[in-house]
Amino acid sequence: MKSNSDMTAAYIDEQLKETHFHPRSSKFNVRNAWGVWNGFKFADYYYDVDFEYFCVRNSCGTYDICPMQKYYITGADAEAMLNRMVTRDISKLKVGRVTYLCWCTDEGRMIDDGTVFKLGPNSYMLTSGSPCIAWFKKGAFGYADVKVTDMSDNIAAMAFQGPTTCEVLKKMGLDGIETLNPFNFRHFPLNGDSDKKLMVSRTGFTGDLGYELWIAPEYALELWDALYQAGENYNIHPYGELATGMVRLEAGFILPGLEFNEALKTVRFEHDQTPFQLNLGWLVDFKKPHFNGRKALLKEKEHGPEYTLVKLDIDGNKCAEGSYLYNNEKLKKHIGYITSTMWSPVVKANIALAMVETKYLKGEIWAEIYYSKEMRPHLKVAKCILRTKPFWAPARTRAKPPLPF
Amino acid sequence: MKKYDAIIIGAGHNGLTNGAYLAKAGLDVLVLEKNAYIGGAAISRELQEGWTYSSCSYMSSMLRQAIHRDLNLSKHGLVLVPFHGMVNYGTNGEALLDYSDAGVAYNHLRKHSPHDADSMFRFQADLARYAQLIRKTLMRTPPDPTSFKPRDIKELLWMAKEFWKLGEKELYEYMRFFTTSAEEFLDDYFENDLVKAAMATPGIIGTALGVYSPGSAYILLHHVMGDLDGNSGAWGLARGGMGAISNAIAGAYKEYGGEIRTNAGVDKILVENGKAVGVVLENGDELYANVVVSNLDAKRTFTKCMDKKDLPPGIYEKAENFKIRGSSGKVNIALSGLPKFINLPDNRFINRGMQSLVGSIDTMERAYDCWKRGRFSDDPFVETVIPSAWDPTVAPPGKHWMSCFVQYCPPVLSDGGWTPEKRDAFGKTVIDKIERHSPGFKDLIVHMEVRTPVEIENEVGLTEGNIFQGELTIDQLFFNRPFPGYAQYRMPVKNMYMCGASTHPGGGVSAACGANAAREILIDLKKPNSVPEDSVYDD
Ligand SMILES: Cc1cc2nc3c(=O)[nH]c(=O)nc-3n(C[C@H](O)[C@H](O)[C@H](O)COP(=O)(O)OP(=O)(O)OC[C@H]3O[C@@H](n4cnc5c(N)ncnc54)[C@H](O)[C@@H]3O)c2cc1C
Numbered sequence: 001m002k003s004n005s006d007m008t009a010a011y012i013d014e015q016l017k018e019t020h021f022h023p024r025s026s027k028f029n030v031r032n033a034w035g036v037w038n039g040f041k042f043a044d045y046y047y048d049v050d051f052e053y054f055c056v057r058n059s060c061g062t063y064d065i066c067p068m069q070k071y072y073i074t075g076a077d078a079e080a081m082l083n084r085m086v087t088r089d090i091s092k093l094k095v096g097r098v099t100y101l102c103w104c105t106d107e108g109r110m111i112d113d114g115t116v117f118k119l120g121p122n123s124y125m126l127t128s129g130s131p132c133i134a135w136f137k138k139g140a141f142g143y144a145d146v147k148v149t150d151m152s153d154n155i156a157a158m159a160f161q162g163p164t165t166c167e168v169l170k171k172m173g174l175d176g177i178e179t180l181n182p183f184n185f186r187h188f189p190l191n192g193d194s195d196k197k198l199m200v201s202r203t204g205f206t207g208d209l210g211y212e213l214w215i216a217p218e219y220a221l222e223l224w225d226a227l228y229q230a231g232e233n234y235n236i237h238p239y240g241e242l243a244t245g246m247v248r249l250e251a252g253f254i255l256p257g258l259e260f261n262e263a264l265k266t267v268r269f270e271h272d273q274t275p276f277q278l279n280l281g282w283l284v285d286f287k288k289p290h291f292n293g294r295k296a297l298l299k300e301k302e303h304g305p306e307y308t309l310v311k312l313d314i315d316g317n318k319c320a321e322g323s324y325l326y327n328n329e330k331l332k333k334h335i336g337y338i339t340s341t342m343w344s345p346v347v348k349a350n351i352a353l354a355m356v357e358t359k360y361l362k363g364e365i366w367a368e369i370y371y372s373k374e375m376r377p378h379l380k381v382a383k384c385i386l387r388t389k390p391f392w393a394p395a396r397t398r399a400k401p402p403l404p405f
Numbered sequence: 406m407k408k409y410d411a412i413i414i415g416a417g418h419n420g421l422t423n424g425a426y427l428a429k430a431g432l433d434v435l436v437l438e439k440n441a442y443i444g445g446a447a448i449s450r451e452l453q454e455g456w457t458y459s460s461c462s463y464m465s466s467m468l469r470q471a472i473h474r475d476l477n478l479s480k481h482g483l484v485l486v487p488f489h490g491m492v493n494y495g496t497n498g499e500a501l502l503d504y505s506d507a508g509v510a511y512n513h514l515r516k517h518s519p520h521d522a523d524s525m526f527r528f529q530a531d532l533a534r535y536a537q538l539i540r541k542t543l544m545r546t547p548p549d550p551t552s553f554k555p556r557d558i559k560e561l562l563w564m565a566k567e568f569w570k571l572g573e574k575e576l577y578e579y580m581r582f583f584t585t586s587a588e589e590f591l592d593d594y595f596e597n598d599l600v601k602a603a604m605a606t607p608g609i610i611g612t613a614l615g616v617y618s619p620g621s622a623y624i625l626l627h628h629v630m631g632d633l634d635g636n637s638g639a640w641g642l643a644r645g646g647m648g649a650i651s652n653a654i655a656g657a658y659k660e661y662g663g664e665i666r667t668n669a670g671v672d673k674i675l676v677e678n679g680k681a682v683g684v685v686l687e688n689g690d691e692l693y694a695n696v697v698v699s700n701l702d703a704k705r706t707f708t709k710c711m712d713k714k715d716l717p718p719g720i721y722e723k724a725e726n727f728k729i730r731g732s733s734g735k736v737n738i739a740l741s742g743l744p745k746f747i748n749l750p751d752n753r754f755i756n757r758g759m760q761s762l763v764g765s766i767d768t769m770e771r772a773y774d775c776w777k778r779g780r781f782s783d784d785p786f787v788e789t790v791i792p793s794a795w796d797p798t799v800a801p802p803g804k805h806w807m808s809c810f811v812q813y814c815p816p817v818l819s820d821g822g823w824t825p826e827k828r829d830a831f832g833k834t835v836i837d838k839i840e841r842h843s844p845g846f847k848d849l850i851v852h853m854e855v856r857t858p859v860e861i862e863n864e865v866g867l868t869e870g871n872i873f874q875g876e877l878t879i880d881q882l883f884f885n886r887p888f889p890g891y892a893q894y895r896m897p898v899k900n901m902y903m904c905g906a907s908t909h910p911g912g913g914v915s916a917a918c919g920a921n922a923a924r925e926i927l928i929d930l931k932k933p934n935s936v937p938e939d940s941v942y943d944d
Contacts, residue, residue, distance in 0.1 A: 031506070047505075047754065048489070048505055048506075048754075050487060050634075051487075051489060051505075051754075054486050054487065057484065057486075058484065058486045058644060058795070058796070058797070059797050163797070164797050167802075171802075233802040233803040234797055234802065235794075235795070235797070316940050317470070317635065317940055317942055343634055343635065345485070345487075345633075345634045346479055346484050347474075347479045348470055348473040348474040348478070348479060348634075349474055404797075405797045405798050
């Protein structure tokens with residue numbers, strides 16, 4: 001008979017990986033609400049979704065982005081290769097700057113979106129939610145001097161978001177952090193030790209004031225401790241996947257599996273999306289020469305996308321989860337569908353992202369909402385108003401310098 | 406001489422809401438406020454540098470979401486933040502905790518009484534059922550039961566239908582609810598005294614009734630009928646203090662073109678040929694308008710701002726007899742650190758929210774006895790909240806402020822009037838009580854604002870310091886508020902209206918009174934309605 005400890009050993013590979021911050025973050029996970037992201041044990045929430053949501057909107061919170069993919073792309077041909085892969089023109093990107101972008105198949109269908117950091121003249125870091133190493137390695141083929149290195153496990157990363165974040169980083173001793181402008185990054189010594197290089201970018205996925213912190217794994221816990229000590233009087237707390245899902249929707253940001261289906265994982269014909277469909281036309285730069293998907297996207301630009309992702313403000317407070325959209329109250333003509341929806345506690349509105357047939361955008365939009373009251377199903381047909389701006393975009397997000405809160 | 410479409414007396418949150426909806430409908434509106442600042446009982450004030458007190462009201466739950474959304478108050482800076490951690494202390498310091506996770510809360514309640522842990526489900530369901538019905542009436546004008554106007558009849562029929570949905574048994578229960586006491590109501594559910602006392606506290610807050618007084622059960626309901634984003638009965642903090650609510654409403658009002666004048670106390674409402682035509686300010690200035698709206702309580706409006714001869718017979722007397730007894734005090738305390746309470750684990754989710762020093766049903770009733778005899782209670786019920794533990798904007802980092810709502814404190818003392826010394830003695834009683842539950846508390850005090858009903862009346866103009874602008878008893882509720890026959894915001898003098906908490910649905914920062922009054926004014930002026938319908942979660 002095997003002992004329990006033997007059992008555990010035998011099944012160890014069944015377990016998910018733990019992130020560099022796990023020894024600290026797991027202490028906060030009083031509800032044991034673990035999910036998974038890229039093979040890592042990843043908190044859906046730690047204590048309470050709404051509490052964590054309000055950390056981001058009211059004080060500050062940390063979000064473990066260790067499972068996010070990070071690739072170094074280096075060499076004399078790095079720029080040329082990247083510019084060939086992504087739809088945006090990165091040749092103008094300066095060292096110390098970050099940009100948001102996406103990459104597509106030859107058919108112009110979106111594979112993923114992410115950020116690119118220009119670390120040095122011939123050196124970039126690309127981040128993405130899902131693994132894309134194979135795709136980028138394929139893209140490097142034919143370039144003489146470019147190297148794609150998977151750094152995902154070698155960089156500990158943490159988003160730090162919310163109105164008091166600048167103040168807390170100041171308390172942590174990051175001299176001059178208030179002069180770091182949106183989409184810039186800079187290095188700071190952690191705890192005054194210049195050997196412990198902490199990279200800080202003013203970026204995030206919350207639409208609020210916030211930063212992302214990047215450091216070598218051996219200093220991950222030291223970073224956590226320094227940050228949590230500095231943030232103690234600011235209610236610092238980790239937030240999980242569910243709170244992230246809320247704040248990003250208020251900011252109007254998209255997620256794979258909800259707004260778009262990653263092209264390389266799509267089975268059915270055109271069940272993936274183009275940047276134009278996702279309202280990301282501004283990420284596509286036709287002024288630069290050939291890039292993946294250029295021809296197809298040019299064609300789509302001329303014709304206009306069949307579907308367009310839009311922001312909706314829906315009447316009432318019943319969430320239009322998975323709802324169909326129609327062009328009138330009678331629900332005769334089906335014109336689209338909801339991709340993500342929630343009641344927004346800060347805006348006090350019933351908000352959603354939705355895919356709507358472009359030609360119907362000028363007319364009325366109605367949602368067919370099914371909800372239940374004590375297990376009895378109900379139907380509500382609610383009017384939707386098109387919004388062009390993010391639901392939540394406080395001035396502090398772009399403030400230079402940010403105020404204390 | 407300029408003539409406004411409407412003048413509103415008082416920049417309380419209801420006056421501002423009223424103004425916002427009138428201005429939204431295109432009217433030329435002026436709000437007059439006696440103080441140098443706006444907000445009435447929904448204000449934030451910095452009395453000690455670095456600390457921002459919510460001087461009067463301190464939590465939000467009743468604010469109508471439909472108004473928040475319609476006036477886009479978020480854009481004007483309003484964010485409501487829920488907080489966690491409700492602790493109720495018994496006489497000997499035993500602590501009843503409310504955990505935010507339902508399963509965990511149940512486990513804890515079982516430690517006090519398995520019976521009550523079980524009963525709590527039925528209690529919550531019953532309360533939810535009663536609250537649901539009341540909630541639906543908040544943004545509707547009460548019908549006049551004696552009228553034959555189609556609109557009143559339609560509204561009465563709607564009500565009958567809603568009542569009927571409860572089922573026969575519940576209908577009787579519901580009627581009982583309005584007249585029974587909190588204690589009797591709770592007795593049907595709970596055996597543990599602390600559980601019962603804790604659940605009874607909303608029944609006495611702000612009212613000159615005791616836990617055993619008929620009518621206190623309704624007060625309990627009034628305090629739990631709100632919600633935060635659909636979480637029934639949940640209370641939140643306004644980021645930046647309660648003044649953020651008034652300021653956001655004022656922001657919307659100004660965006661619609663409304664004008665506010667502060668330091669502009671109104672002395673009298675001008676009445677000519679039975680019609681309100683304007684106001685005289687305390688400085689003698691006269692201002693004219695087609696419509697005059699009072700945000701003041703009913704007693705103050707008619708007995709202070711009007712001449713008896715301008716009123717139809719009986720109204721002045723009704724106003725004189727309007728029940729508006731003050732019963733609460735408020736102590737705001739700036740602290741150099743976070744107070745530590747006894748019998749609590751070092752758990753941030755429960756040790757820094759609301760610490761309610763309840764005592765027992767018996768001590769609560771004895772505190773009420775003091776009030777009846779014209780004394781402040783020597784062992785009062787104190788509800789303390791630490792907004793700074795949740796809101797980074799209201800105290801310096803690491804420092805805190807505590808809001809203490811104290812029940813009971815009379816507006817008139819039987820041993821002569823209030824003096825600064827007696828006020829300080831009242832304050833001392835409160836901090837002595839807190840010190841018993843939080844040893845070392847007094848050493849943390851940086852600054853303290855002690856407010857008896859006298860200070861509340863003098864500053865906010867709430868007669869007798871009654872926080873609801875008039876008792877919430879059945880004789881002064883719904884179609885009886887403020888007086889039978891005058892519940893539709895129109896007052897006995899033509900072109901004159903009321904929009905404050907003295908009208909339906911009563912006290913609390915709901916903005917409903919102001920919005921409802923605007924709807925009625927717009928009907929009379931034959932303007933399109935600008936007031937949204939309420940959207941309640943359980944509709
Ligand atoms: C201590 C205390 C605690 C409370 N706690 C809560 C709570 O936590 N949550 C909650 O929801 N509710 C609470 N309330 C109740 C709530 O604050 C009030 O019911 C609500 O704010 C009333 O709003 P209002 O606009 O109707 O009237 P008010 O706020 O009373 O406004 C009346 C306005 O008129 C002005 N005024 C008076 N006389 C004149 C004059 N002659 N000329 C010009 N202006 C004049 C006043 O200065 C004031 O600005 C509390 C109240 C108090 C006093």
